[in-house]
Amino acid sequence: MCDKGSMAQYTRVSGFVGLITLQNPPVNALSAAVRQGIVDMVERALSDPIVKSVVICGQNGNFCGGADIKEFGTNMSGPPLVPMIDAIEAANKPVVAAIEGSALGGGLELALGCHYRIAHSKARLGLPEVTLGLLPAAGGTQRLSRLIGVPAALNLITTGIHVTAAQALQLGIVDQVTDHNAVEVAVTFSLSVAGQSMDARRISTYPCPLPSDFDALFEGVMQKVRQSARGAIAPVACVQAVRAAATLPYTKGMEREQELMATLFTSGQARAQQYCFFAQRAVGRWRMPSGARWETSKPMPVHKAAVIGLGTMGRGITVALAQTGLSVVAVETQEKQLMEAKQAVSGMLERGAKRHGVAPMLDRISYSQNIQAVAEVDLVIEAVFEDMALKTEVFQQLSAVCKPGTLLCTNTSALDVDKLASEMPNPELVVGMHFFAPAHVMKLLEVVYGPRSSPQAVATAMQLGKKMGKVSVAVGNCRGFVGNRMLMPYLQQAFFLLEEGATPELVDRALEEFGFPMGVFRMSDLSGLDIGWRVRKRDELVEPDMASGQSARIRQGSRYSPLGDLLCEQGRFGQKTGQGWYRYDKPGSRVARSDPWLHSFLVEYRARHGLVPRSIDHQEVLERCLYALINEGFRILEDGIAAGPEDIDVIYVFGYGWPRHRGGPMFYASMVGLAKILERLEHYQQAHPDVPYLQPSSLLRRLVASDSPPIHRWREVIKKYQSQL
Ligand SMILES: CCCCCCCCCCCCCC(=O)CC(=O)SCCNC(=O)CCNC(=O)[C@H](O)C(C)(C)COP(=O)(O)OP(=O)(O)OC[C@H]1O[C@@H](n2cnc3c(N)ncnc32)[C@H](O)[C@@H]1OP(=O)(O)O
Numbered sequence: 001m002c003d004k005g006s007m008a009q010y011t012r013v014s015g016f017v018g019l020i021t022l023q024n025p026p027v028n029a030l031s032a033a034v035r036q037g038i039v040d041m042v043e044r045a046l047s048d049p050i051v052k053s054v055v056i057c058g059q060n061g062n063f064c065g066g067a068d069i070k071e072f073g074t075n076m077s078g079p080p081l082v083p084m085i086d087a088i089e090a091a092n093k094p095v096v097a098a099i100e101g102s103a104l105g106g107g108l109e110l111a112l113g114c115h116y117r118i119a120h121s122k123a124r125l126g127l128p129e130v131t132l133g134l135l136p137a138a139g140g141t142q143r144l145s146r147l148i149g150v151p152a153a154l155n156l157i158t159t160g161i162h163v164t165a166a167q168a169l170q171l172g173i174v175d176q177v178t179d180h181n182a183v184e185v186a187v188t189f190s191l192s193v194a195g196q197s198m199d200a201r202r203i204s205t206y207p208c209p210l211p212s213d214f215d216a217l218f219e220g221v222m223q224k225v226r227q228s229a230r231g232a233i234a235p236v237a238c239v240q241a242v243r244a245a246a247t248l249p250y251t252k253g254m255e256r257e258q259e260l261m262a263t264l265f266t267s268g269q270a271r272a273q274q275y276c277f278f279a280q281r282a283v284g285r286w287r288m289p290s291g292a293r294w295e296t297s298k299p300m301p302v303h304k305a306a307v308i309g310l311g312t313m314g315r316g317i318t319v320a321l322a323q324t325g326l327s328v329v330a331v332e333t334q335e336k337q338l339m340e341a342k343q344a345v346s347g348m349l350e351r352g353a354k355r356h357g358v359a360p361m362l363d364r365i366s367y368s369q370n371i372q373a374v375a376e377v378d379l380v381i382e383a384v385f386e387d388m389a390l391k392t393e394v395f396q397q398l399s400a401v402c403k404p405g406t407l408l409c410t411n412t413s414a415l416d417v418d419k420l421a422s423e424m425p426n427p428e429l430v431v432g433m434h435f436f437a438p439a440h441v442m443k444l445l446e447v448v449y450g451p452r453s454s455p456q457a458v459a460t461a462m463q464l465g466k467k468m469g470k471v472s473v474a475v476g477n478c479r480g481f482v483g484n485r486m487l488m489p490y491l492q493q494a495f496f497l498l499e500e501g502a503t504p505e506l507v508d509r510a511l512e513e514f515g516f517p518m519g520v521f522r523m524s525d526l527s528g529l530d531i532g533w534r535v536r537k538r539d540e541l542v543e544p545d546m547a548s549g550q551s552a553r554i555r556q557g558s559r560y561s562p563l564g565d566l567l568c569e570q571g572r573f574g575q576k577t578g579q580g581w582y583r584y585d586k587p588g589s590r591v592a593r594s595d596p597w598l599h600s601f602l603v604e605y606r607a608r609h610g611l612v613p614r615s616i617d618h619q620e621v622l623e624r625c626l627y628a629l630i631n632e633g634f635r636i637l638e639d640g641i642a643a644g645p646e647d648i649d650v651i652y653v654f655g656y657g658w659p660r661h662r663g664g665p666m667f668y669a670s671m672v673g674l675a676k677i678l679e680r681l682e683h684y685q686q687a688h689p690d691v692p693y694l695q696p697s698s699l700l701r702r703l704v705a706s707d708s709p710p711i712h713r714w715r716e717v718i719k720k721y722q723s724q725l
Pocket residue numbers: 026027029065066067068069070081102104105106107109128129132134135136137138140261262263265266278281282
């Protein structure tokens with residue numbers, strides 16, 4: 001017996017079991033139609049006298065990915081989740097959830113309403129609502145706390161982590177884990193408990209186990225959560241909801257859960273985080289200005305890869321490749337570096353393997369000092385010093401050594417990928433793979449294509465990035481690509497603010513209160529001030545052109561702050577030297593302390609240049625630094641370097657610590673209002689006419705003139721703008 005009409009299919013199996021299968025590919029999200037289907041089919045199963053038990057499962061080996069996120073922000077119709085799940089829990093016949101694939105969010109809440117949960121060993125479970133700016137408001141906070149206790153529930157709900165079936169069994173979330181067909185196991189099991197009372201299986205009736213140090217626990221967790229949330233409100237609301245589970249009867253706890261959800265549901269933060277969810281997926285559907293795109297570009301198979309240069313980046317890239325399961329040839333010319341790299345890579349692999357309970361992939365890597373060793377690889381990632389002549393030489397050697405068709409990738413952070421390609425016999429095989437430090441940890445990868453890169457090369461790098469667990473974004477070739485290019489005006493404004501009267505502490509505090517994990521000066525100290533110094537030297541910015549008679553703070557016709565250069569001249573390179581914008585107890589230590597020397601230095605510097613310090617507030621710091629960065633983002637869109645605002649936002653959220661609850665710089669701009677951004681840029685540009693980065697971009701003006709369309713419609717305006725150029 002079978003009903004295939006709705007998005008929840010009903011079948012009678014084994015004679016007496018009503019099997020309800022959610023059908024909403026690809027993840028069986030609980031759309032209005034699915035919820036209606038479940039309500040109807042549960043009612044049908046419970047009222048059928050032949051049916052003794054019920055099993056709920058998902059189509060195509062996937063239980064349920066939760067509420068349909070696309071429905072949020074629309075006029076949500078259809079039966080609500082809470083009464084639907086309550087009705088399942090109240091059923092007088094056993095209802096068993098057969099969990100394959102994922103049971104996430106509303107999917108797990110549905111399972112928690114069932115009397116038993118049987119999971120396949122490969123299943124993953126979790127309540128990731130917090131990552132969408134929400135909380136599990138279909139009883140998740142109330143039932144999970146009762147089922148597994150407050151500390152474990154807090155961990156799952158405030159972080160949104162997914163747990164494996166084995167972990168879920170250990171925590172008590174599922175009753176059984178099987179390597180066999182979970183639906184068949186659940187059907188057999190449901191018959192074995194048919195006819196029994198389900199009273200003891202209704203989680204909402206359980207008392208919430210209270211830890212003895214209840215108040216201290218919540219206080220500690222709340223403090224930790226507030227600190228790591230960096231202004232995000234959902235994690236805090238999650239703690240409050242679990243606290244309600246621990247202190248209130250179920251129905252009152254549910255009311256509190258709903259109340260907290262109501263605040264989150266309509267918040268700008270939830271919109272921002274849900275935008276990030278879809279943006280992260282949208283960047284995988286890349287397209288190049290030539291028209292080449294992801295659907296039509298077939299990646300080349302990559303089984304064996306090489307890394308050239310085993311410094312900071314090369315080591316991390318080697319680890320990330322080995323962890324993906326590839327064979328890696330790691331080449332380093334300096335013997336001492338090679339020895340150190342071997343040790344460092346082994347250490348990283350061993351620590352990673354221990355964390356994940358797997359074997360380290362040490363035997364996947366072979367080391368060499370000779371570039372000839374890469375002859376048989378499918379793809380090479382070069383990570384030698386940031387020097388065009390050296391990179392060109394290495395690429396020429398690679399072209400001579402590698403088998404035909406090998407993809408040649410550079411991890412340069414800012415050099416011209418197309419220029420490098422143009423020196424090669426097969427420029428179509430050259431792309432940038434710009435990893436972020438530490439490369440085995442950071443999620444972002446910029447895949448940089450030039451006009452000569454073949455779509456196949458881009459597809460291969462994008463696919464490899466995905467396999468490595470990276471969020472890969474395809475971007476065009478320009479100075480600094482997307483991320484570092486936008487960083488330049490941000491850094492520049494921060495320097496100017498110091499000249500005008502701010503301190504590193506003030507600027508950093510404003511940015512950290514905004515939600516960055518580190519302000520610009522603490523971040524610079526961490527990365528090393530010498531990196532930017534080297535770039536500025538190469539750009540011939542460091543030496544003032546005295547002969548021109550211009551001020552020492554004007555270089556190449558624009559305002560320039562030599563503050564960073566002056567620090568480097570003193571050997572203050574940041575954490576590594578124990579002094580930078582802050583001081584550190586010793587070289588390499590991480591705690592940044594205010595430095596009286598730096599403050600006196602700023603006072604003297606301003607006096608020397610006739611700069612009268614003024615009081616600068618957080619608002620100005622944010623506007624100057626962030627709007628200048630956003631303005632460059634619009635220029636990047638205008639130039640076609642990024643295909644859309646989502647690409648920029650994903651790069652900033654995953655690579656530069658932009659707070660996810662603010663959605664990325666371009667989303668943030670859309671929330672602030674484009675007219676306001678334009679007005680403030682014009683204001684600052686008038687005050688600082690010698691700063692080209694403050695000149696509002698034409699695209700921004702165009703968007704404002706087009707009544708500031710919502711962000712999902714910017715691409716239309718960009719396309720029109722570009723076609724008129
Ligand atoms: C006025 C005030 C009113 C206040 C009261 C408000 C009451 C509201 C009641 C709502 C109560 C509900 C509470 C609740 O429990 C909420 C939720 O359940 S939120 C959803 C939680 N679930 C998730 O976060 C899971 C998200 N999905 C994933 O993590 C992954 O997709 C998954 C692991 C499931 C699969 O990964 P993978 O195989 O890698 O596939 P993709 O990620 O690429 O996804 C494929 C495709 O599917 C889309 N998609 C995935 N999940 C969902 C979803 N839940 N809803 C909609 N669409 C989803 C995804 O976007 C991909 O499609 P693209 O087109 O590529 O974007």
